Amino acid sequence: MPRVGVLALQGDVREHTSMLERVGADVVAVREVEQLDDLDALVMPGGESTTIAYLLTTSGIRETLGKKIEDGLSVLGTCAGLILLADEILDGRSDQWSFGALPLAVRRNGYGRQISSFETIVEVKGVGEVPGVFIRAPKIETWSDDLEVLAFHDHGDGDHPVLVRKERIWGCSFHPELTKDDRIHRLFVDAV
Amino acid sequence: MKRGLADMLRGGVIMDVVNPEQAKIAEDSGAVAVMALERVPSDIRRDGGVARMSDPEMIQSIQAAVTIPVMAKARIGHFAEAQILEALDVDYIDESEVLTPADEENHIDKWDFTVPFVCGATNLGEALRRIGEGACLIRSKGEAGTGNVVEAVRHLRTINAQMRRLQSADSNELFALAKDLHAPLALVQEVSLTGKLPVPLFCAGGISTPADASLVLQLGAEAIFVGSGIFKSDDPDRMAKAIVEATTHFRDAHVVAKVSTGLGAAMKGIEIASLEQRLAERGW
Numbered sequence: 001m002p003r004v005g006v007l008a009l010q011g012d013v014r015e016h017t018s019m020l021e022r023v024g025a026d027v028v029a030v031r032e033v034e035q036l037d038d039l040d041a042l043v044m045p046g047g048e049s050t051t052i053a054y055l056l057t058t059s060g061i062r063e064t065l066g067k068k069i070e071d072g073l074s075v076l077g078t079c080a081g082l083i084l085l086a087d088e089i090l091d092g093r094s095d096q097w098s099f100g101a102l103p104l105a106v107r108r109n110g111y112g113r114q115i116s117s118f119e120t121i122v123e124v125k126g127v128g129e130v131p132g133v134f135i136r137a138p139k140i141e142t143w144s145d146d147l148e149v150l151a152f153h154d155h156g157d158g159d160h161p162v163l164v165r166k167e168r169i170w171g172c173s174f175h176p177e178l179t180k181d182d183r184i185h186r187l188f189v190d191a192v
Numbered sequence: 193m194k195r196g197l198a199d200m201l202r203g204g205v206i207m208d209v210v211n212p213e214q215a216k217i218a219e220d221s222g223a224v225a226v227m228a229l230e231r232v233p234s235d236i237r238r239d240g241g242v243a244r245m246s247d248p249e250m251i252q253s254i255q256a257a258v259t260i261p262v263m264a265k266a267r268i269g270h271f272a273e274a275q276i277l278e279a280l281d282v283d284y285i286d287e288s289e290v291l292t293p294a295d296e297e298n299h300i301d302k303w304d305f306t307v308p309f310v311c312g313a314t315n316l317g318e319a320l321r322r323i324g325e326g327a328c329l330i331r332s333k334g335e336a337g338t339g340n341v342v343e344a345v346r347h348l349r350t351i352n353a354q355m356r357r358l359q360s361a362d363s364n365e366l367f368a369l370a371k372d373l374h375a376p377l378a379l380v381q382e383v384s385l386t387g388k389l390p391v392p393l394f395c396a397g398g399i400s401t402p403a404d405a406s407l408v409l410q411l412g413a414e415a416i417f418v419g420s421g422i423f424k425s426d427d428p429d430r431m432a433k434a435i436v437e438a439t440t441h442f443r444d445a446h447v448v449a450k451v452s453t454g455l456g457a458a459m460k461g462i463e464i465a466s467l468e469q470r471l472a473e474r475g476w
Contacts, residue, residue, distance in 0.1 A: 009440050010203040010224060031441060046200050047224065048260050054222035055440050058433075079200070093219070093259055108259055114283035115307050119193045135196040136261065136283070178196055 002040040002192045005030040009055035011047020011080060015177035016185075023186045033064050041074035041192040044081030046135070046175050049108070050093060052080055069101050074168040074192045076185075082106060082171035083138050090141060101169045103144035104161070110139020111155060111173075122174065124151045124163055127183050132162065132174040140164065140173065194308045195328040197261065197283065198392045201225060201415050205405070205436050206394075208232050208419040211250070212257035218422075221432035225261040225283070227417065228254040233290045233337030234420035234459065237469070243291040245273040248280055255281070263310070268475055269295025271304070278307045284329070286310045287322075289474035290336045290419075297476070302326030312396065314347045314472050316354035317373035320383070323391055324376040330389055332413065333472040334397015337420050339461030341398045341407065343472060348395055348411045358384040397472070400425070400458045402438030402451050409442035426456030 001024060006016045008029035020027045020043065028035055030042065042065070044052070056062040069075060077085040086098050088105035111118070111134050122132035132153065140161045143149070151163035153173075162173040163184070168191075176184040204224025209215040210232060218226045230246045231239065245266050255262045261283035266273035268287055273294075277285050287300055289312055302309040303326035312333035313319035319330045332351060334344030354373070361369055361384060370380040382390055395413035399405055400421030408416060418435055425431040434451035441447035464470075 008203075012199040012202060014202070015199065031444075047202075048200065048204060050219055050260060051204055051222045051224045051436070054220075054436070058222075058437055059440075091259070113281050114197050114261060115278065115281050117193055117196065133193055133196055135193065135200060175196065178199065 001026045002189055003028060003038060004189065004192070005035060005039045005042040007042060007044045007052070007061075007081075009059065009061075010051045011045040012175070012177060013045050016043050016045050016078075019177050019182050019185045020189065022182050023189050025189050030061070031059065033060050036061065036064055036068060039073065041076070041189070044075060044077040044084055045177070046079035046081065049080040049083040050096065053084060053097060056084075066099055069099055069169070072168055074170075074188070075101065076170040076172070076188045078172045078175055078177060079135065079137060082173060083108060085169060085171050102164065102166055102171050103147050104140050104164065104171070105142045106138045107141050108138055109136050110141065111137040120153065122151045122153055122162060124184065126150070127187060130176065130181050130183055131179045133178045134174045137173045194306075195391050197308060198310075198329040201261075201394075202392060203440060204415045205432075205439050206263065206415065206417045207422055207432060208417070209254060209423070212253050214423055214428075215254045215257045217429055218432060219258045219260050221429065222436035223260060223432065224415070225263055226254060226258060227263045227265065227286065227419075228282075229265055232420040232423060233471070234339070234424055235337075236290060237337040245270070245277065245291070248276065251277075251280055251282060265291055266300070267291040268293040269298050269300060271300045274300050274305060274309075278305055282307065284308055284310055287327075288312065289333060289471045293474050299325050299475070310394070312472070312475060313351065315350045316358075316383070317375045318475065319351060319389060319393075320373065320375035320379040323379055323389065328391050329394060330391055331394040331396040331417055333475075334395065334399070335464055335467070336397045336471050338398050338464065338467070339400040339421060339424070339459040340464055341400070341404045342464060344395055344397045344399060344408055345411065347397075347472070348408060348413060351393065352412050355383055355387060355389070359387045399435075400461065402434045402448050402455075405435050405438045406442040406445075406448045409439060415439070420459055424459035430455055431458070
């Protein structure tokens with residue numbers, strides 16, 4: 001049984017936890033640096049990326065997690081988690097940092113404010129159609145060729161990736177954890 | 193999807209701010225959202241008069257200043273103020289007892305809106321009535337602008353105790369319990385099965401120290417609203433950061449102790465018995 005941490009500083013930790021348990025992971029809520037030890041993978045949940053970034057710094061997790069990502073820890077980031085994994089953040093705070101683990105530029109609230117939040121069906125490579133819940137979602141604006149795109153969505157301005165992967169690092173614009181469909185979590189945990 | 197944003201705010205602190213400078217401090221300190229309003233509740237309480245929706249210009253200046261969600265308050269029952277706030281693209285509307293009510297019988301039909309609503313509640317019946325009207329998030333009311341957490345604790349404990357009562361009831365009893373609570377039967381039956389509200393439960397009204405935050409989170413609140421408690425304290429910047437950290441690490445007394453150390457004075461606070469106007473009694 002893979003041991004998967006859920007970064008539990010802020011956000012929809014509970015939904016990820018129950019999804020991961022459903023697909024057979026041993027789940028650890030991570031609030032302290034020591035809890036990063038002996039993890040096979042980590043999920044960074046949805047929430048506010050500025051808040052999570054602030055708490056990553058104050059809790060001292062930022063530095064250690066950065067090293068573990070470099071050393072090959074598997075990570076899935078959804079929404080705010082995707083922003084924290086990106087190489088570049090557009091429309092963020094001027095001092096907003098990220099782990100730079102995914103070769104892409106992501107625009108905060110790129111799909112609009114809450115009033116523009118939406119639900120749609122996303123076609124995921126190798127999985128099929130999954131429900132996609134986009135809440136003040138970040139938009140992947142540019143991406144490098146070595147990024148594996150598992151799903152695109154066209155929101156009236158051409159195809160943009162919404163589920164991506166580069167080796168062990170996964171990013172998702174939407175919230176698979178808010179639905180009853182556990183196939184994306186299964187895909188991630190199986191790959192681990 | 194409308195309630196999804198409330199899920200994203202869980203474990204966070206939503207701070208009242210009256211200008212872009214305060215909004216920046218809130219964002220810098222790790223707030224998950226800000227509530228844009230013209231006066232914090234303690235000033236509304238002091239000044240008296242009719243408290244209304246904020247000036248759109250002020251809300252827009254705050255939206256421009258921060259990247260986190262911006263909420264704003266409409267008066268209870270004032271659906272036209274809510275329409276304006278929706279037109280301004282605010283991320284959440286608080287139909288709030290802190291403002292002077294516009295309708296003494298009816299709350300806003302919140303199903304009519306795309307933007308999600310948060311409403312206050314002092315007990316389970318009130319919470320379920322608001323959810324029936326379309327609220328996506330409930331906050332226990334507490335007593336805003338007092339810096340006194342006693343009412344927040346009373347309301348949280350009441351809601352939780354009433355939910356436990358429903359859980360232990362058999363199906364025959366739920367009809368009479370729904371009647372007693374003045375709450376929609378279907379929601380009463382749902383709470384009886386799940387043991388929790390169908391939407392997230394946050395806490396507001398009187399939280400003014402990191403210890404207060406830890407207390408209400410341990411009592412079951414999933415996130416907190418802090419109004420006057422931050423910008424009426426001696427050192428708002430530090431107080432904001434301390435409350436954010438205490439909210440994340442609410443079960444870790446060492447962290448709460450550390451962030452509580454040397455904070456300066458919290459807001460002065462008011463004894464509830466001395467109040468002329470109890471805001472929590474507004475709303476029905």
